[in-house]
Amino acid sequence: MRILKHVILGLLNRSSMSGYDITNEFHTTVSEFWTASHSQIYPELKKLTEEGLVTYEIQITGEVLEKKVYSITPKGKQQFINWLKIDVPMEPTPKSVFRLKIFFSDQLSPERRKYLLNSQILQHRQRLEHLKANHQKFKNPPKMNSPELGDYLVLEGAIMREEMTLKWLEKCLDYT
Amino acid sequence: MRILKHVILGLLNRSSMSGYDITNEFHTTVSEFWTASHSQIYPELKKLTEEGLVTYEIQITGEVLEKKVYSITPKGKQQFINWLKIDVPMEPTPKSVFRLKIFFSDQLSPERRKYLLNSQILQHRQRLEHLKANHQKFKNPPKMNSPELGDYLVLEGAIMREEMTLKWLEKCLDYT
DNA sequence: CCCAAACATGTCAATAGATACATGTTTGGG
DNA sequence: CCCAAACATGTATCTATTGACATGTTTGGG
Structure with missing residues (x-):
C-alpha cells in the first residue's frame, strides 16, 4: 500500500526537508504510528523523485557537505x-x-511469568512518562485545522494506549 | 526473530494439528496478536520439519484426501x-x-474527517461486540496454568484495546 | 443428485522491512 | 585544538509478508 511513500509525502507537504530530517521525524513524532530507518527512507526518496512526486535542491553546509532538501x-x-x-x-x-x-x-513458571510482566511494566511506565512530558509542551489543545492538532491527537492516543497496556499487564499479574 | 516459527511451535505444543488447522487458529485466537496466511504457514511447516522441530504423519480423510498432522x-x-x-x-x-x-x-475538510472517524468507530464497535461475545463463553476466569488462561488474558487485552481505541476515536471526533 | 462451502495443500512473484556495511563532514564543548 | 556527537547519504543482503495463482476432495443441505 506504499505507506512509507505517503508518510514522506505528508511530511514534505508540511515543509521541505532532507532525508536526514525525515529520519529524525521517524525517531520522534512519526514513531507513534510508523517505523522506518534511513535505509528505507533514502531509496524511497529516490523512487519518489523518479516518479515526479518530489524534487530536491542541493544545499551546501559548511565547506563541502551536500544536503538534499526535498520538496513535494x-x-x-x-x-x-x-x-x-x-x-x-x-x-x-x-x-x-x-x-x-x-x-x-x-508453559512458564509463575515466577518467570511475574518477572516478564514486571519487566514490561517498567518499560511501559517509562514510555508513558516520556509521552506525558511531551504532552505538557502543549499548554492547551492546538486549534482546529493546524498541523499541531494532528501531533496532539496522536500523542493523546499514544498516552491512552500506554495506560491501557499498563492496566492490562497489571491485570495479567493479578492472575499470576 | 522467527515469530511465526514460535507461534506454530506453541500451537503444536498444545496439540497436534494440520496446516489447515493452524491456519484456522490464525483466523481466530491467534488473530488477536499475530497474522499469517496459509502461504506463509505451509512453507514454514516444511522448514520446521527439515530442522527436526516438528514431524508429521499422513491421515486419509474420505477416500483419498491426504492430511498432514504435525506434532512437535x-x-x-x-x-x-x-x-x-x-x-x-x-x-x-x-x-x-x-x-x-x-x-x-x-489536510482534510472537517466533514471528511468526521466521515472517516465515524467509519472507524462503526467497525471497531463491531469488533468489540464480537470480542465480548467470545468473552461470555468463559463463565469464570480459567484456572491458573491452564492453556485457557492464555486465551482469556489475550481476549481481555483485546477488549481493553478496542475500548481504548473507541474512546480515542470519539475524542478525535470532539476536536472536529 | 447436485452444488456450494468447507476442507486441504501447495507455489510464485513482488513488496516491505531489518540489519549491517560503507563513507565522509561539521559543530561545539572541554 | 581535539574529539565525540551530530550531521549527512547511501548500498547490500536477508528475511518477512502479501496476494495471486494453482489444484483437488469431501460434506451436507436443498
Missing part, C-alpha cells in the same frame, strides 16, 4: 491528498510478541 | 520453551495507518 510537487500533493481522503477498512489487530508470550504463558 | 518434537518443545522464557524488550509502538491519517488530518 503539485502531483505529489495531489496524490497525497487523494490517498488521505480514502476510507480505509479497519486494520487487523496489531502484532504483539508479548501478547503471544502471554497466550502461551501456561 | 522434544527438540522443538525445548526451543519453544527457551524462547518463551526470554525477556524481550518492549516492542516499538504498533504501526497504524489510521493514526497516520489523523496525524495529517488538518
